Amino acid sequence: MTTAESKAPEVEPLRPIRSGRSRNHAEQWSWLFMRGSGVLLLVLIFTHLFINLFSGDGVNQIDFAFVAGKWASPLWQIWDFVMLVLAMIHGGNGMRLLINDYARRTWMRKTLKTLLAVCVTTIVVLGSLVIFTFDPCPLDASGDLLPGVPTFCEDVR
């Protein structure tokens, strides 16, 4: 074997690509997360659409009482919470990749990514609060049930 062959080939160090995407483990995790969450979201969202938009009266059945009926069960609270968190991170990460690809200037990328992070955080926090602090039987100032509450509120009182 000659020395030329046994010598390891010289590899040029990786240069950052123009899009600004860095090549490190973070991108590997991002790649894996998009695939894992994507498959889960397919099941979560198709079921969500089937129950809310296809079965029963479809879109016409959706009102406050319908939501109250669903969130009376911890299953749908957890279901909607997992769907909310996974979808916002999956979508937010997708938007991050688009910003990297299409925003050419550094300041523009930074501004858009900050806006995106604020938006994703706000929606996840707001949505989680709504799911877990939901009151199916809200009262008015004089202590009467508000109109539009589900019928089971009468029994609970």
Added chain:
Amino acid sequence: MWMWVVHRTTGVAIFFFLVVHVLDTALVRVSPEAYNDVIGTYKTPIYGIVEAGLVAAIALHAFNGIRIILVDTWPWALKHQRLMVWIVWGLFALLMIGFLPRHLSHVFGGA
């Protein structure tokens, strides 16, 4: 190439809808009437058609996402990647044929 455009376009559309959807659902914390008023607009013909478009975007994005995973991990799928694209459109068409008549009759059938 075209599926790449489809994936990005549907992804962005779904993202913005999701933000609006969480905000409108948040109205259940304001009052039943506030929520029912806003959800009522979802039952109008124009929004009914927008919802159909949204379901179409979600179905395409989902099936194409599965195609991407399969082409990445399964040599057979990579070898037959053109067929895989047709399968995506086939499944998409089947789902819409199942969904549209029922949804549109909900939207245009009154109530």
